[in-house]
């Protein structure tokens with residue numbers, strides 16, 4: 302089971318099943334990815350490391366499974382699009398985009414598959430995509446090729462009170478092409494758990510001086526919690542600056558939901574592990590900590606992680622260094638500390654891309670982030686030697702839910718006058734989330 306953390310997580314978090322129907326279980330990315338695995342197995346990331354073919358009895362796949370929200374039917378059914386070939390779908394998407402012109406903006410995260418990202422007007426990491434949504438100009442619809450928390454954030458930013466006033470109250474509709482595109486990490490912290498943790502912490506330490514920081518990979522309710530309690534949102538590209546911001550306003554940080562980003566960033570700022578207790582929301586008392594540990598804390602880390610990035614291991618780094626002298630290790634800060642500490646460079650998806658773009662021909666890299674991005678870098682930089690850091694297929698299966706069929710379906714429904722899969726955050730939650738997001742956008 303070690304190779305199927307998505308499934309393990311699913312079993313530990315039965316609450317996430319609330320919205321699932323049995324037919325949708327069959328439709329979850331895990332099953333689809335198993336089918337696609339035969340193709341993925343051919344990818345160069347394995348070919349470049351053939352001994353793993355021989356030594357691994359069961360090749361493993363690391364994937365995400367997240368809460369699936371109900372999809373809207375739309376005037377035109379999705380079932381009409383699923384049998385179509387990529388060429389036809391691509392042509393229909395391009396024709397639809399032309400018809401809608403500047404009223405439609407397609408945003409794409411770097412982890413999207415190539416066929417989809419080619420149709421994005423703008424691409425970026427989470428921080429850049431938030432900035433783009435906040436300054437969304439003439440568009441009246443954003444189709445977000447990413448995951449649910451990104452679309453929620455885009456809705457909050459594009460429809461803030463200030464932006465609505467500029468457009469005389471006209472809203473920007475934000476669409477997530479497939480409602481199954483969630484984020485298992487975001488699902489690891491529910492608002493009632495965070496509120497319960499806050500109350501328990503308040504029995505031991507002064508929460509007036511505890512600053513909540515939520516990674517952008519979280520539900521809008523958690524962002525609103527941060528807005529209400531003097532806190533802030535961070536992304537992988539500004540986490541250090543955000544934690545510094547927090548320490549100017551309090552003496553402790555409560556960081557959720559990704560323990561790895563919180564730990565890796567804080568370690569670089571001189572905070573030590575003994576000052577960073579991990580809060581387990583399923584533990585009976587104080588998140589599994591003693592009162593002394595909480596009193597001695599500087600950063601309380603939520604016990605959450607990314608199922609994709611946690612599969613990168615220290616032994617992968619050692620093996621690459623042994624077999625490819627001079628190779629540079631480049632990872633995302635969602636990787637565990639053991640990997641982050643050994644890496645040459647750690648940063649957001651944009652930083653990973655910029656680092657490779659700026660490197661000399663012949664540079665050797667082993668990259669620890671989502672498979673689609675690494676394969677795109679390999680394709681775009683044939684002059685460099687790029688390897689995938691793990692023998693495990695680490696793909697964000699929820700990002701992978703966004704395909705050409707769903708994109709064409711959204712666009713053609715839009716033309717037919719129906720907005721499908723609209724993501725609309727409740728006004729009260731949006732208002733307080735906006736406070737925490739505005740602080741994030743001010744911190745570079």
Ligand code: 13P
Pocket residue numbers: 411425426427428518536537538607633635648649650651
């Ligand atoms: P970036 O903000 O670095 O693009 O990361 C988003 C993400 O979900 C990584 O897992």
Ligand code: SF4
Pocket residue numbers: 365448483484485486487518607608609610635671697698699700
């Ligand atoms: Fe969430 Fe991990 Fe996928 Fe990023 S890669 S969207 S953190 S599951």
